[in-house]
Amino acid sequence: MKPAAFDYVRAESVEEALAVLKQEGSDARILAGGMSFMAMLNMRLARPKVLVDIMRVAPLARMEEETGALRIGAGVRQARLLASDGLTHAAPLIAKALPFTGHAQTRSRGTVCGSIAHADPSAELPLCLVTLKGHVHLRSAKTARKVAADDFFTGMMATAKADDEMIEAVSFPTPRGEGAAFREIARRHGDFAIVACAALVSDKGIRLGVGGVADIPVARDFPLLDGSALDDALNALAWELDARDDVHATARYRRELVRRIGRTTIEEAKRCRA
């Protein structure tokens, strides 16, 4: 459980970090808080030749409210976002989901963008990004581009980020007048979710995001249904997600959780809006 050997670069600017990525390509990886990636290194599931530490690049630690969105730089740790003033008001879904992300002992160092980059299908922050229709700001030495959350996650722990790109920031939209709720089922608090549900309810309809079932977080829009019509819609979604059996749960159990937790999460979001 020790990482294989690598060079370590302590970047002092974004440009320096990007220059290393340009030169080394897939042999280089960004190191931020390390709370997911260091475990991958220790287990030798990742064996980069160069690690680029970006946590001393001051401009990346910015967190700012833009028009209709909260932009979070690659150096912002999860604990800082969770403790930030007005999060409950600006982004209630994130305020409700973040306490489920890891533990206090990992949120203290783990970054928001790092969790997005890791792209674990059952992680909370990627699910929130997809449900809120957020964006990922990618940058390479040559170009900068903004990718919609739905296009960013391409598979289990796979993303649209190219080898010479890094996540510079992510933007979470901050819509007004929506009720938000988040629930998940895990064997123990802080474990990765077997099923996680994020719900947004507005006067236009319901949006439900589901993590832990498909190989990426998936969100769907429904009209303002209730009763058996909502049950039918959730049942269709549960089958559509193509759940698989694994050591943590059977596919059948996961589908049942989508139906039940999906429903209670939507109902909570409806109450929050009222």
Added chain:
Amino acid sequence: MPRLSAAARHTVRFTLNGRPVSGQAAPRTLLSDFLRHEIGATGTHVGCEHGVCGACTVDVDGMLTRACMTLAVQVEGCAIRTVEGLAPASDRLSVLQAAFRRHHALQCGFCTAGILMSLDVFLKAEPDPSEEAVRDLLSGHLCRCTGYTPMVRAALEAAAELRDVQGKTAHA
């Protein structure tokens, strides 16, 4: 932009419990191994080495940190606190440590160093925590002996005692 070669060992300096320390580390050396093998501070324990068990939790610049998921080269210039820094003197326990002893909040002691560090940092930020908040914090640690309940009692009693001490100091 410093680039530290994988093939060499590099000087790493930081303060450990208020005292400046330094040693040699390859880039891949984990902070947990650096503390134990290079500095000789063996109070920090190593359990799972992938961030799950919490035994290696230390305080880096006020942030709770899994030392097994942190590289020694990452903490250059930081202020680190470990379990060795908790007791005010070699023959006296801290308020939190004494409460752990009274409540039998440890048996084998393997997980204890990390748990004490978590609670030490937590109680500074939350001097009057609920039982629920203490249990939520402890969910980041695995203990196979105690069943956690004695730790919850010890933490709440230590919090009350620390508030009492601070209240008296403030009014003196």
